[in-house]
Ligand SMILES: Nc1ncnc2c1ncn2[C@@H]1O[C@H](COP(=O)(O)OP(=O)(O)O)[C@@H](O)[C@H]1O
Ligand SMILES: C=C(OP(=O)(O)O)C(=O)O
């Protein structure tokens with residue numbers, strides 16, 4: 001255990017400065033080496049390499065309960081307390097879309113696989129989604145699938161197929177709304193928004209990806225806008241564009257673009273047809289669009305229940321934050337675009353505020369973007385990145401997300417390992433310091449019955465801490481009671497038993513929940529007995545373990561030792 005959490009490993013590896021990747025923009029700092037994958041992951045791999053799935057497939061004794069092999073191994077090896085509470089999301093891209101790469105990420109702790117509709121074709125996305133489903137079916141994982149809409153903000157085209165282009169200081173580039181045949185003329189960038197050439201003015205600052213590269217508008221010629229590079233850097237395909245005038249973000253007619261574009265609606269239909277678990281809406285401005293999408297989903301997909309996540313990544317979304325979060329099933333602190341819309345130094349406090357509000361309103365919250373950005377190119381993170389990850393864990397956000405690190409980086413599995421080890425380390429530190437975070441949790445119940453469930457969860461979480469129980473067991477149909485328990489961020493893990501595979505996958509996004517699929521009845525006694533014998537047979541609990549069990553149908557709470 002200790003070894004998998006230890007960053008203070010042997011001396012840094014020596015890297016060659018002579019083989020820079022195209023993204024290499026600065027000197028290589030010396031870094032610490034990553035810890036190796038913990039033993040459990042290697043065990044799973046070894047069994048897969050043997051062509052056998054013994055360590056992963058459910059054993060016959062456990063028929064009737066679904067739990068993934070990673071959780072099972074973790075529980076067996078480290079006991080209840082050491083299970084990871086912070087959930088991990090990986091954006092899937094060219095670096096991770098092969099079935100064996102997806103499996104390696106699942107083994108490494110990926111709880112949710114994210115596909116970003118900004119990139120790739122439906123064919124490509126379908127392949128990924130189905131590969132994740134197959135992995136779940138064949139290997140017992142419960143990896144959920146999240147789909148992000150593109151949104152209709154302004155961005156560049158795809159550079160005529162080039163992976164990147166370098167803009168040097170003082171160079172003049174043309175940003176154009178014309179449709180070109182590829183290859184594009186030299187130093188020319190396509191812009192996706194037709195009103196661009198009319199909206200910008202000479203003298204505006206044009207920021208690529210929130211300032212990674214900066215230009216000044218020097219001349220407008222019909223559809224072409226000539227810009228001089230003032231901060232050089234690397235242009236990446238489909239990078240986001242914002243323009244600023246007198247130090248403020250310009251919201252001209254582009255502010256009237258719909259949050260969900262016609263292309264997004266096609267992508268949403270695709271997501272519904274493929275049965276994704278979450279749809280994350282880019283550039284949400286108000287609660288209205290969330291409500292609109294939720295009623296569309298409800299009408300289109302009667303059997304499945306897709307959760308809608310609001311991406312908080314614009315100045316408008318911050319203005320209407322509370323109503324947006326109330327309307328959504330969760331939120332993402334999408335720091336990439338957020339940092340292009342508000343001054344960078346305001347991003348950390350916005351993050352803290354969003355994380356806190358989500359927990360108060362009982363909505364899962366994801367901290368996203370640039371957590372381990374340098375690991376796109378290097379095998380070890382910077383100290384600052386480790387500190388950033390630690391801070392998001394310390395804030396008790398539900399989930400951390402990798403973007404480019406896993407989609408197109410050179411070290412996707414290592415980046416995931418860093419998220420996992422840093423999360424585990426901070427969480428262990430809480431236990432060592434007996435560090436409880438008292439947060440006032442306002443009532444969220446909308447009916448008397450819901451109020452009872454909420455009170456039960458608040459009390460159960462407090463009892464769990466006071467009695468130092470080993471685990472909370474919650475039997476839940478919709479997942480709501482599991483979510484209320486998670487909101488309390490108790491010291492022990494929460495085993496959530498549900499008969500629905502889709503509820504099980506969705507719960508995988510939430511802090512501290514270990515979701516199991518089990519066909520539950522309304523008879524709590526028999527549910528408990530079955531659970532105890534199934535989990536005991538798998539060595540995941542032992543006689544004498546102390547648990548608190550809750551049921552959402554009975555609204556009951558019991559404290560007991562495993563017989
Ligand atoms: N499906 C995909 N196909 C190709 N490249 C992708 C895909 N998904 C992500 N990427 C790459 O990973 C990078 C980071 O992903 P993400 O943060 O989700 O997108 P963006 O940078 O557009 O906000 C993207 O800029 C793109 O280069
Ligand atoms: C997560 C984000 O959105 P995307 O990667 O889709 O731009 C972000 O902007 O931080």
Ligand SMILES: [K+]
Nearest residue numbers: 118148149150
């Ligand atoms: K997006």
Ligand SMILES: [Mg+2]
Nearest residue numbers: 313334336337
């Ligand atoms: Mg974004």
